[in-house]
Amino acid sequence: MYRDLVEAAQRGDQDAFVDLVRLQGDRLYAVAHRILRDADRAEDALQDALVIAWRDLPTLRDLDRFEAWMHRVLTHVCIGHATRERGRIAQLRVLPIEGPAAPDELLSVVDRDELDRAFRRLRPEERAILVLHHFVGYRLSDIADLLGLPAGTIRSRLHHAHRAMRAALDAEARTAVGGSSA
Amino acid sequence: MNERSDIDRLLGHWLDDGPSTMPDHVVHVVTFRIARQRQRSASRLDWRRYTWIPTFKLVATMVAVAVVAVIGYNLVPRGSNAIIGGQPTASPSTPSPTATPSVEVIGECVDPVSKCRGALAAGTYGSREFGAALTYAVPSGWVNNIDRFRAFGLGSDEGYIGLMTGPFVVGWADSDCPGYAPAGAGSTATEVVASLSRDPRLLIAPAQVLSIGDRTAEVLDIQIAPSWTGTCISSEGLPAVNVLSTTGDRSGPGFGLAGTERTRAIFLDVGETVVAINIGISDANADFESFVAEAMTIIESMRFGP
Numbered sequence: 001m002y003r004d005l006v007e008a009a010q011r012g013d014q015d016a017f018v019d020l021v022r023l024q025g026d027r028l029y030a031v032a033h034r035i036l037r038d039a040d041r042a043e044d045a046l047q048d049a050l051v052i053a054w055r056d057l058p059t060l061r062d063l064d065r066f067e068a069w070m071h072r073v074l075t076h077v078c079i080g081h082a083t084r085e086r087g088r089i090a091q092l093r094v095l096p097i098e099g100p101a102a103p104d105e106l107l108s109v110v111d112r113d114e115l116d117r118a119f120r121r122l123r124p125e126e127r128a129i130l131v132l133h134h135f136v137g138y139r140l141s142d143i144a145d146l147l148g149l150p151a152g153t154i155r156s157r158l159h160h161a162h163r164a165m166r167a168a169l170d171a172e173a174r175t176a177v178g179g180s181s182a
Numbered sequence: 183m184n185e186r187s188d189i190d191r192l193l194g195h196w197l198d199d200g201p202s203t204m205p206d207h208v209v210h211v212v213t214f215r216i217a218r219q220r221q222r223s224a225s226r227l228d229w230r231r232y233t234w235i236p237t238f239k240l241v242a243t244m245v246a247v248a249v250v251a252v253i254g255y256n257l258v259p260r261g262s263n264a265i266i267g268g269q270p271t272a273s274p275s276t277p278s279p280t281a282t283p284s285v286e287v288i289g290e291c292v293d294p295v296s297k298c299r300g301a302l303a304a305g306t307y308g309s310r311e312f313g314a315a316l317t318y319a320v321p322s323g324w325v326n327n328i329d330r331f332r333a334f335g336l337g338s339d340e341g342y343i344g345l346m347t348g349p350f351v352v353g354w355a356d357s358d359c360p361g362y363a364p365a366g367a368g369s370t371a372t373e374v375v376a377s378l379s380r381d382p383r384l385l386i387a388p389a390q391v392l393s394i395g396d397r398t399a400e401v402l403d404i405q406i407a408p409s410w411t412g413t414c415i416s417s418e419g420l421p422a423v424n425v426l427s428t429t430g431d432r433s434g435p436g437f438g439l440a441g442t443e444r445t446r447a448i449f450l451d452v453g454e455t456v457v458a459i460n461i462g463i464s465d466a467n468a469d470f471e472s473f474v475a476e477a478m479t480i481i482e483s484m485r486f487g488p
Binding site for chain 2: 027030033034039043051056057111112115130134166169
């Protein structure tokens, strides 16, 4: 889609690369934010990923694959950031949200809070797989290619992530039922 | 609805809800960082030999934009996001269909809209597009990476020599470095030197005189004054000065400094215009003085057309 810009950037044209950043930055930032669940960390990861992409761009052979290649770079950087942060975040206690839950046809605020907690407990790779599949829309075979893992591994990790997220919602539902009957 | 499609739908809904706009300053920071990050060489290319004219990154943007306008290509300025006195526009701009004119790009010439020669064997060469009709002699290891009407560049592994033609403006203003008031720098080399010497943001040694062929040039060694603390967004907290530009905004060539960067700037009258030459290192490990000494032998070999 942006082949001319990619080609120019690959040849060292910094302006072309900055144009690519402007064109794709929003989507990339959104992906980073979904994986890391934190605006500052998402921004740091995106900046790092873009600089790495600039550095390594001459090694990209198939210019039409730039977008997927960029997602690969970003995902690996996000996984690295999430891995480094995971221990610290795991020790944080997420405070309950006060006040009434806003109406939502699919998810209440409490549901979102539970999903967020469950998501943060996932391994960084599992988070990335969920985001790449449900948010970006990649097929499992594409994700396997992006992460350099066998498709079967991706499938089992996605399954595990689904179960964890489902369990979080079920636990919340049980708590809510129990609470209302008390 | 089965359990799988239910969780698919919930997760999709949950993930869709969140920020989807990259903060504006990411572009500035990335622009600053990639100007200092060399690209890896691929087997089919060797990018290590490349460098751009600018020190403080913005010039690369400017060169890419300005010359195109000067030569008359109908190009939407890429990376240009501010005008003097105006509000910065954050919306991305893309090249028009005419943004990639058919020009000769040879060897390792890095500038896609240019007639630069790329890697140079030791010898004497002439510019192809540069308005001041330049000839110059280089040893091996140098690259001609820009050759446009108002900008010309030579680079080595360690640094660069950038040339641009006047008229000039002291500084430039844009969304990256807001709040400055660009001012005309005069129409002769002596006037430009005087304008820069009055800039309180800069620490400049008294001008030296240099002969380049039968022309007399004035030489300034420039760095940021210790008292200057102003920053630009992309300078990541370092003091920054947008030293000289051709248009007062990002739409033309120019150069700037950040942190402890130094540059040697040389000015000479050529016909009705002024040629500005600036020397800087692009490799943080390079020795500035040694590189300047090497660059000066090339500059002293330069001759300009009538």
